[in-house]
Amino acid sequence: MMLFKLSVKNMKKSFKDYAIYFVTLILGVGIFYVFNSLDSQQTMKVLSSSTYDIIELMVQMLSGMSVFISFILGFLIVYANNFLIKRRKKEFGVYMTLGMGKGQISRILLGETVIIGLVSLAVGLVLGIFGAQFMSLLVVKMFGGVMDGYQFVFSSKAFVKTICYFAIMFAIVAVFNVVSISKCRLIRLLSARKENEQVKMKNPLLCFVIFLLAAADLGIQYYRVCHPDSLNQQDVGWIILAGCLGTFFLFWSLSGFLLNIMQRSRKFYLRDLNAFVLRQIHSKVNTMVFAMTVICLMLFVTICVLAGGLGLNYNFQKMLGEMTPADVNYAVYYGDGENERPDADKVLSDLYEEKKGELFASDAVQMTIYESEELTVAETIGKDRFTVAGMVEFSAEEMPEDIVKVSDYNRLAGMYGLSKLEVPEGTYAIVCDYEVFEKIRNPLLKEGKTITLNGKTYTPAYEKCQYGFFEMMPNHANSGFVVLPDDSVQESWKSEEFLAANYQADSKQEREEKEKLAAALETEELAFVSKIEIVEVSGGLSATVTFMAIYLGIIFLISSAALLALKELSESSDNKERYEMLRKIGADEALIHRALFRQIAIFFFLPLLVALIHSVFGMTFIKIMLESMGKIGSYASILATAGILIGIYGGYFLLTYFGSKRIIRNV
Structure with missing residues (x-):
């Protein structure tokens, strides 16, 4: 009981430090419930049988995708938990100095994991249950149904599925915590704050050459996807692999010569706290090349999936109106x-x-x-x-x-x-x-x-x-x-x-009644195609693609932003003494906060910038390959994607900045 009380006390004390972790888990739980509860919503009662079949197919596809999504969220939870464990190594060292065993520390962490899991599940499910009601209205609009009245619906199936998936994830986190603590030694725990990540200096000239090669590789792949006439499926796989490697070596090379180039401009390098900011960025990119590559590629997938899915649906609905001028x-x-x-x-x-x-x-x-x-x-x-x-x-x-x-x-x-x-x-x-x-x-x-x-x-x-x-x-x-x-x-x-x-017919209801009579006239010799049939089936498939795009895109976006946010918060905690040293040598708070803002902004928007460049050519390729389905791009889809990016990615950026600012104040 005492250990559990200590877990509760630790959670209350560190609630602000856990804020981004909580927000991410709550959003993950809520989104997971919303997209897995579609088949239970009121929409299913007001749509036609063919549309109902489409939604059932969509739900099955979303369920399959949910397995993949759960792996992404599971990786995110373990990764985030790893950062939180690192931050508390000195605290665990103090516990061991006072006579507490590793098993007791593991039980404290287990208690904290249970509390985090229960709170995030409860809040996330409440958010998801109410969010599903709004999603129900969106489904009706996209599938052309009409609701006579509103009815609150709770999906027990989605509720149980969400609890099971996230319970498994937190069980894995609990095992990970126990293993991590069992490997810790007291001397390493007590000196954890004084340990720095090993940064190996790279040859600037070699890095510049690698940068040119990486840029040339990406340029070649950009050209190939914009001219896909002679490509086959195997070529597409090689292009993806070459693009991933090009992105990795782009970040790897930047970490080796970017600082060297900036140092040549003494006027810029020595202005304000630019030297401090650039060295911090150099250190972070240098030690996070693989993570930055993964985050960049996740953002690339997010932008393409969201803009492509939303654009495809918008233009497909418009095209359906053009292509069905008769009944x-x-x-x-x-x-x-x-x-x-x-x-x-x-x-x-x-x-x-x-x-x-x-x-x-x-x-x-x-x-x-x-x-x-x-x-x-x-x-x-x-x-x-x-x-x-x-x-x-x-x-x-x-x-x-x-x-x-x-x-x-x-x-x-x-x-x-x-x-x-x-x-x-x-x-x-x-x-x-x-x-x-x-x-x-x-x-x-x-x-x-x-x-x-x-x-x-x-x-x-x-x-x-x-x-x-x-x-x-x-x-x-x-x-x-x-x-x-x-x-x-x-x-x-x-x-x-x-x-x-x-x-x-003068109304939609009359047209639906006439549709049944017209369809009954079809024979082996007499082929029949109707506007209602085309709109329901094809429009439903388009809406299915859109829902899957939104589901996958938002999860990838949340995961990318959360990984960056947790890494930056962890770095701010590790660098508190450095910021205190800046105060001691005369830097005022406004200058320090501006330096903090710049380094977090560069850290957040560097992978986003590369992802946006990738996305321009990725969307061009998608547009060419799906040319028969209409123009994929549209200002509406671009604005919607930009809004989602600004809302989620920008929101995490601001939360990270204010959280880091609070951390460096509490030295």
Whole structure:
């Protein structure tokens, strides 16, 4: 009981020292609960069955990711606890001098670990339970549901999972503490404050050469990710490895020659306390090269994941609105041989006439899609261009191009809100919305690429592809179809009959009711695609990616900031005597605090600066690889990511500064 009381007393006395540790644990517990309780929230009751399935998939993926997240948080807790143990070595030495055994000290630490665990779990779970209610509203908004009323929901499953995961983590910490104390010797504990980390001086010239090589390595990898046409999966792995090594040697070399360069500018080096600050930074970077590399890479992943995930969702939702201008599409293929259906046009026209007024509005458009063996992808793009495409591969070069009459397309464009085309006799136009193919087709159109059909040659009506499509899709995937003058199209080329229609409905509820009737009309011959189906499934998958990005990104950001904060607080505690020496030689408090602020700022923002440079090229690579899903970047996602970075990373920076300022005052 006495040892437990001592643990409680120590916790009260050191509460301010443990503040960042507590904040990190509380945030970790809260976030863990929020993202693992989504399937229990009220949102599940107001969403459609297909969206419910998407959320169930999302919850399963988040549960799998939670295992990975728990390892990250576990490493963070052990790492943070290691710093706290180091700070208290002299205290433990005093305990042993007074006759206390290592087992008793271990029990004190065990008591403190239990207290920290219980308090952080309790506060974190309360924060998570209330935070989950706000997350519920966000899920409804992202998945397009409507809540009739609010109901407070508690997830016992997420509650138990959170307690179990964090209990295991703290059990590991307790074992780590016992092992650490068992290895300690009294003389080392009592002299711990006087021991300095061994700093090996490096050859400045060698470090400068390594710096140039590291910068060249990173430059090469930046170039490669911005030109991924010839890359394969194995190349991407080597790029990541080379980037990690380049980052490591960048920090390693900076620690060897940066101070030497600064010392050459005597006017700057000897101003205020710059000499003290630079030597402190030199020592820290020199002894934390690996940690700085890991933190930098974690920040890089955080920025890419957050900006990419948020940007993808924002633009995907916007794109879904553009790509679903009608309520429903139907298609019937004419086929060939045994599967020939010569009455395909009549099937759709009869269907529409029968259901018009009851199911469909009067603004429907029916059109015919044609194909000719004379006009293939290899013919319009050219064989050389086709093979150079790199990122785009087809199973057959002889795949026929779709052909549409200009009058049919203009009627559909009027319904879809797209620009109408003018295609004079003897010309053709290409309608395309897939950026990868636009880059291939546009140079050919500008050069005046001709096509030949039935002995007649056609020249481009436009010097570039015209934006548009006929079939609704979840993303820009129309690789292009040919629009010809009506008289140039032969009826024997018929391939598919297509219908775009809107429901006879004025509200969302009515559209959902009509959707069930329209879906029931689908058969093996009659293909059916609807706006509601595309938005629910594809929008749900986009939202899933966004939630996973936010979950992973915030955990990585908290971990990076906490590692830096705990290291800096530990350094401030170790350097209290140095700051007291500055006071004795005449430095005032304002000068000391300014020096402290500068060194913490450099220590925090150096890895962030490198991570931001990495992120510019990382986001470029992501944008290129996901080009068909729309433009990934957006000002909204960049601002949201910046807000999260400033809020969490900046918050840890300020907490670290004020905590360090308090520590150096209490000498």
